[in-house]
Every structure is written in C-alpha cells, then in structure tokens.
Amino acid sequence: MAYLELNNIYKTYGQGDNITEVLSNINLTIEEGEFVAIVGFTGSGKTTLVNLINGLLEPTKGEVLFKGEPVIGTSHERGVIFQNYSLLPWLTVGQNVYMAVKEAFPKKSKSDLQAIVAEYVDMVNLTPAINKRPKELSGGMRQRVSVARALAMKPEMIIMDEPLGALDALTRGNLQDEILRIWGKDKRTALLITNDVDEGIYMADRIIPLRPGPRATLGPEFKIDIERPRDKTALNDNPNFKKTRNAIIEYLMDIGNERKSQIQKEYALPDVAPKSFVW
Amino acid sequence: MKQSITLGSVTKFIGLAGFLETIKNVFTGKLDKEDLKNIFRKVIMPLASVLLFFAVWYLGANKLHEIEADHLINKALVEQGPAEAEKLRACIASGDKSCQPNALPSPVQVWGAYQTLLADHYLISADKKAFIEKTAAINEKRIANGEKPITYTGRPSFVDQIFTSIITVFAGFLLALFIAVPIGIVIGLSPTLRSSVNWLIQIFKPVSPVVWFLLVFMIVKTFTKNSSSDSAFIICFISVGLCSMWATLVNTAMGVSSVDKDYINVAKVLKLGPMQKVFKVILPSSLPLIFTGLRITLSVAWMVLIAIELLAQSPGLGLFVWEEFQNGANDSNSKIIAAMFVIGLIGFMLDRIMLTIQKMVSFNKND
Ligand SMILES: Nc1ncnc2c1ncn2[C@@H]1O[C@H](COP(=O)(O)OP(=O)(O)OP(=O)(O)O)[C@@H](O)[C@H]1O
Ligand SMILES: [Mg+2]
Numbered sequence: 001m002a003y004l005e006l007n008n009i010y011k012t013y014g015q016g017d018n019i020t021e022v023l024s025n026i027n028l029t030i031e032e033g034e035f036v037a038i039v040g041f042t043g044s045g046k047t048t049l050v051n052l053i054n055g056l057l058e059p060t061k062g063e064v065l066f067k068g069e070p071v072i073g074t075s076h077e078r079g080v081i082f083q084n085y086s087l088l089p090w091l092t093v094g095q096n097v098y099m100a101v102k103e104a105f106p107k108k109s110k111s112d113l114q115a116i117v118a119e120y121v122d123m124v125n126l127t128p129a130i131n132k133r134p135k136e137l138s139g140g141m142r143q144r145v146s147v148a149r150a151l152a153m154k155p156e157m158i159i160m161d162e163p164l165g166a167l168d169a170l171t172r173g174n175l176q177d178e179i180l181r182i183w184g185k186d187k188r189t190a191l192l193i194t195n196d197v198d199e200g201i202y203m204a205d206r207i208i209p210l211r212p213g214p215r216a217t218l219g220p221e222f223k224i225d226i227e228r229p230r231d232k233t234a235l236n237d238n239p240n241f242k243k244t245r246n247a248i249i250e251y252l253m254d255i256g257n258e259r260k261s262q263i264q265k266e267y268a269l270p271d272v273a274p275k276s277f278v279w
Numbered sequence: 280m281k282q283s284i285t286l287g288s289v290t291k292f293i294g295l296a297g298f299l300e301t302i303k304n305v306f307t308g309k310l311d312k313e314d315l316k317n318i319f320r321k322v323i324m325p326l327a328s329v330l331l332f333f334a335v336w337y338l339g340a341n342k343l344h345e346i347e348a349d350h351l352i353n354k355a356l357v358e359q360g361p362a363e364a365e366k367l368r369a370c371i372a373s374g375d376k377s378c379q380p381n382a383l384p385s386p387v388q389v390w391g392a393y394q395t396l397l398a399d400h401y402l403i404s405a406d407k408k409a410f411i412e413k414t415a416a417i418n419e420k421r422i423a424n425g426e427k428p429i430t431y432t433g434r435p436s437f438v439d440q441i442f443t444s445i446i447t448v449f450a451g452f453l454l455a456l457f458i459a460v461p462i463g464i465v466i467g468l469s470p471t472l473r474s475s476v477n478w479l480i481q482i483f484k485p486v487s488p489v490v491w492f493l494l495v496f497m498i499v500k501t502f503t504k505n506s507s508s509d510s511a512f513i514i515c516f517i518s519v520g521l522c523s524m525w526a527t528l529v530n531t532a533m534g535v536s537s538v539d540k541d542y543i544n545v546a547k548v549l550k551l552g553p554m555q556k557v558f559k560v561i562l563p564s565s566l567p568l569i570f571t572g573l574r575i576t577l578s579v580a581w582m583v584l585i586a587i588e589l590l591a592q593s594p595g596l597g598l599f600v601w602e603e604f605q606n607g608a609n610d611s612n613s614k615i616i617a618a619m620f621v622i623g624l625i626g627f628m629l630d631r632i633m634l635t636i637q638k639m640v641s642f643n644k645n646d
Contacts, residue, residue: 089564103550104549
C-alpha cells in the first residue's frame, strides 16, 4: 500500500459555460519516507494539486488516498507551507507559530509549546523579529514564518507549495538544508512544489513535471540517483546530476515550445488594421 | 501597545497636527517653498474660513435683526399709532433686552448666552452642594431607619444636561453593540440566515428615529406600567440604540462573511474547532469592519439622541433645546445656538475617540 495515492484525479473550476478543467487524469503514488518534487509552469495547477492532497479541495473525479484512507478534509498529519504565506496579520510572528503548535500538541504545557516556538523561529533566523507583525516583515521573512509554522507542527508529511520562492540564494540554501534535515530525521514524507529544477534535484528523490494547463497532466518522472547527504558544491561536477538536469530542462523546454505553438494556433490574430484614430 | 500621551498624539487626535507643525516651522525659521504652501493651506486658509464664517453669521444676524425690527415698528405704527412706534424704535436702538425682536442671534449674543449658562451651572452646583451638606445628617438617619434618602430635585444645569445626554448616548450605544455585534456575527456566519433576514434589515434600516421612538414607547409603556422607574430615560436610550445599531449589524455581518479565504484555509489546516475558528480567525479579521460600523453607530446615535430626547421628554440637550424654544425668553435663541455648538463639538469628540480605537484595531494599514 502506497503512503499517498492519487488515482485518476480530475479537477474543474466553475460551472456551466465558465467551467475549466484544470487538472486531468492525474496519477501519482508516493511511498513513505520519499521526497518528491513537482515542477511546473505558472498557472498549470500546482497549488490546486497541493490543495487536493492536503484536503482543502475535493477532486471532481477520482480519489486521493492517504495511508489507504480517502482524504476528507485537512489533517495535522499533513503539514502545509502555503505559497502565499497565509499568516494571520493580527498576530505576531511568535503568536502565528504558537497558534499552530498549540493545535498540533494540545496536551503539552505552555512552556513546552513556547520552547518549540522559539526553536523553530530561531531555525528560520527570525528570533529578532519574533514580536513583529507580518506587515512589518519583508516577503522573504513572511515566507520563513510560514515555513516555521508548518514544520513546528512536526507533520508526518510535509507539503510545500513553492516554499522558498521569495528568498535569496543563501537563505534559500540554508532553509533547503533545514527542511532536508527535518525530513531525514524521522523519515518523514515530503512533497515539494517548485519552479527551480536545481532545487528539485538537490532535494528530491524523484522529480515529476506538471504539464501546462488547462487539463494539465503529470509528465514522466525523473529519478535522482544521487547519494545523500548531497553536497551542493560537488553536485555541479556529478555526471549524474548533469545528465538528469539536462533531461528535465529539455523536457520542460519541449512542452514549453509545444505550448507556444499551440497558443499561436489557437489565438492567431486577425489581420486588421485600425481605420482611423479619430473617434 | 502602550503609548504615552504626548502633545503630539493629542493634537493628532483632534486633527490639528498639520496646523501646529506648520506654525512651529514658522517660529523656528525652517521655511522653504513647500512650507509656504503648507502655511497657506493649513494655517491661513482655515483661519480665513473661520473668520469668514463668523463674518457671514454676524452680518446675516444683523440683517435679520433689522428686518424683524422694521416689521415690529411697522406693526406698532399700524396698531398703536406713531408715538408708540417711535418709543419702540428708540427702545430697540438703545439695546434694551426687553424689546429686542426675536431673530437669529449674533455670535456675540451666543457667547453671552454661553457665559450665562456656565454662571447658571455654578450657581446650581453650589446650591446642590449646600443641599447635600444640609441633608447629610438627615439622610444618614433615614438610611439607618430603612427610609429613602432625600435627593436634590432642583432644576438641572446646562452642564448636567450635557452629561445626561452623554450617559444616554452611551447606554444606547452599548445596547446597539450588544444587540448588533452578536446578531451580525451569527448572520455573517450563516448564508441561509443572512438571506432569510435580509428583508428585515433592509426595511428597518432606513426607519426614522421618530418612528423608532414611537415603537419603543408602545412596547415599553406596557412593561413599566406598574413600576416607578424612569421610563423616559429607558425609552430614550432603547430608541437610540435600535435606531443606530444597523450600521454595526450590517458591517459585522459583512466582515464576518467576507473573511479572506487564506485565513479560512489556515483555520482548516490547523484544524481549529468551530468556536476557535470564530474567535481566533473570523472575529479578529473582521474587527476593523466591526469598528467602522460602531463608529457610524455612535455618530448616528448622537445625532438622533437630540430628537429622541425631545420627543421622550427625557432630560438632556434635546430637551434643553426644546424647552428653550418653547420658553421664548429673549436669550433663548442664543442658548439654542450655544447648545448647537456644544452638540457639534461633543459629536466630533466622540467620532475622534472611535476613529482612534478603529485605527488601533486595524492591522491592514500602516499608520
Ligand atoms: N478558486 C478558483 N476558481 C477558479 N479558477 C481557479 C481557482 N483557483 C485556481 N484557478 C485556476 O486554476 C488554474 C491553476 O491555478 P493554480 O493556482 O493551481 O496554479 P499554480 O500552478 O499554482 O500557479 P502558480 O505557479 O502561479 O502558483 C489557473 O488557471 C487558475 O486561474
Ligand atoms: Mg500556486
């Protein structure tokens, strides 16, 4: 039995004439302890896919199975790092994390909870900003709070929707390592949505491209056979890395070009010129 | 969120910060072109408009006075003959209070009336204090014997009336708060309920304060038949509350029903229970809108209070204005205008207090 299983998932938005099928015939299995990355173009339906897995959305057709059980609603077992941070603006950084930790561990004492909050806020280097409200933070800082909030709940499965997009290379690298460390520690399962192929290769066991929508489907998977722990600097010289990276980028460029030519077919502009600029 | 009250925050509170800042720059000699523009806009123009206001008022009042006087003299001429008319003209010209025509008072007269009201207040307060001292011993005995103490029943002063009005408006405001916020939350949470009571809100929202008063009167009358309690005050604050609560009701319902989807998603992912979801996510996120509603409610309450006090014959500024109007003494009109300024100023202060609270609870804007 796979840990997470998506069987023939279809997802449509809207009704009647405005109906759009965003995801079409998605099949995906993730084993326990695996780290899977999904790369895709913007607007292809990555967030939609994530929300189907974490239980915020229901598929129009098909089933999502988590440990063999159909996913109904959200669960503390599946932690989410939202793409748009989704911090509560009236709470400080510490309070945002505390609220999550308190829900995840209702039996722990207040001082224990506060220790967890301090630990994770420190992990994302935000201890100096712990009493600030989200509006006083930069985009990257907010993203880090969102990472701390999700990881502090110690979920079995970590679902990340472009969690590091707004960060500079250095901070990004550090947080990648933190996430890998937490994932590796208790052999958790992770699903990472990213638009950065290098990040995917550095972190994941498998990379699966999501083809552009509408009616996006998953492409063929790319296995990353590089031993862990991986070394970022040595990675560039690893022949395996180069091969995989080129294969993935080639595939993405192909579907990108395909999309361009399709767009040209569908939206060829009529050959008209303005008659006059006076109206 | 501790904040010491400095002169700066006080002037900002009443909206004078720009004005004072600019004046300070004039005296410290920090002037450039931008400052000159600011002086013109924030000092000269407001002062000019104040002067213009009083000038128009003064000249207009004089003109109206003249017209009234001519009318009186003509009437005397027709009814009582030239001798009486001449006497009246002389009397009016001499400024004697007893024969002045009844017209719009000038700023000077209003200022005079204001001073009279204050003097009157000191007199009444002194009287009241003396009374309390005199009855203190008797009252102690009466209380010891289980009897009701004797209370001062003299005429309330203008300042007493102001405080009565403020107490009434706060009672009405609290009533509005305790009715409108909970109902607004419940309505906001349930789309079914929202659409089923929408008609009621839409119909009752525009109803005039006078009608609210009559409705409340019809109902409260029945309940207070056998009690000696002050039904005028009860009727008054209930009407004010019912009349002014709609803005809060509508805003609360709107705030609660339109919480950002991201916050709802957070509540779902954290698996907050229904109560926690309401108190930790939905309410905090709709607080700014609720307070906007409360601010409107308070200003509406203050506005309708005067009319309702007048109708309910409940003590307060409304009754004061009405009694002065009925009274028709030669300084009544001036007292009414003085009351008008007091009403306006208090309304302004109440609004500023609410605005400050509203700014404190709003997390979206940077201030
Ligand atoms: N609630 C919704 N109602 C209607 N359409 C939606 C809704 N949410 C998303 N869509 C549409 O579904 C498509 C996929 O959206 P989604 O947010 O999943 O993309 P994404 O891959 O996460 O994009 P990005 O990389 O920009 O985050 C888009 O075309 C979007 O317009
Ligand atoms: Mg997305």
